[in-house]
Amino acid sequence: MARYVDAVVPEDRTALEEKLTQVRTLGGMYVIEFRTRPTPTDLCWVLARGRYERNQSTGAMTGRGIIIDITESKMDGQAEDRALFFAPRAEGPSLNHVAALTLEARQEIDDLGEKEGSPLRRAVDALLWAVGRAITAAQDGLKRSRRTIN
Template identity: 55%
Template sequence: MQHQVTRSVLAFVPDALSASQVGTWTTDVINDRTVCDAAAAALFGVDPNLAAEGLPLAAYARVIHPDDRAGFHDKLNRVREHGGLFVVEYRAFPAPGDRRWVLARGRYERDDRTGGMTGRGIVIDITESKLDGRAEDRAFFIAEEDTETPLERAAACAIQTRQAIDEFDGPEGLGLRRSVDALLLALGRALARRVGASEP
């Protein structure tokens, strides 16, 4: 099945943006277009309207800490080429003097019809959790084979739920987004803890 790039409803609501720690993204690898919601755009310091239309990966990666950038590209390129799941942490500077720790979780799949690779996932602002002296502990996980755990399946379903809610125009939308963001944040942290515990 071909995945359509989801264009989130990005009504820019400043208080919702500042409160949100979870953003969603969808990538078309062949065309190098990554579409993000407003929360993800804020984590990378990009205009939310441009992010809603789709930007090249370089527009987001430019704010990644120089010491993390090469490793980020190396790991991401591997999963973008072969497909599969990944969890990775890195530092980002969305604005001068504003350092953020970001946890990214996603899955890349090849379209059987076009042969193109598409990805979707979440980015989570985990800066507060790094203030307890655990800044050097980083989650990193790539699985090229299809070995999703129940926790990973739950995260995938929550990502799809969030993207569907972004397309919902009703007055309940903001409350629903906050609820699913809380679930995504909890799932992302659980995945990071699980990966960290499994590393040697």
């Protein structure tokens, strides 16, 4: 990994190292574009996409991903339009995480131009309703357990 990071151009290296440190610590998904110099005279653009997850039995963080050479696509004048995305993963599953993903899916469906009442809109709306009910039930259960303790 150290040899790989050494090939990243100095102007991009700090941002890359910061994002990778975050995702290796917290877990989650990342997408980032950056420049590399495989040789002193070559400049390449790459897109890295991956995910880090904590092993539940050992606690170790493991990651996997891909790196794609996108140099040719950057030659169209879009060199400063870079992908940078980092979605930290909370420890363990949570209804709040499910709700956030469902809201994100709803936004994507809206952006696709799906009409009100389309099968996709109905499905995601039903999921949002079900997740909301589950969150409410979990909160009600927590309130009941607090009253019992007090």
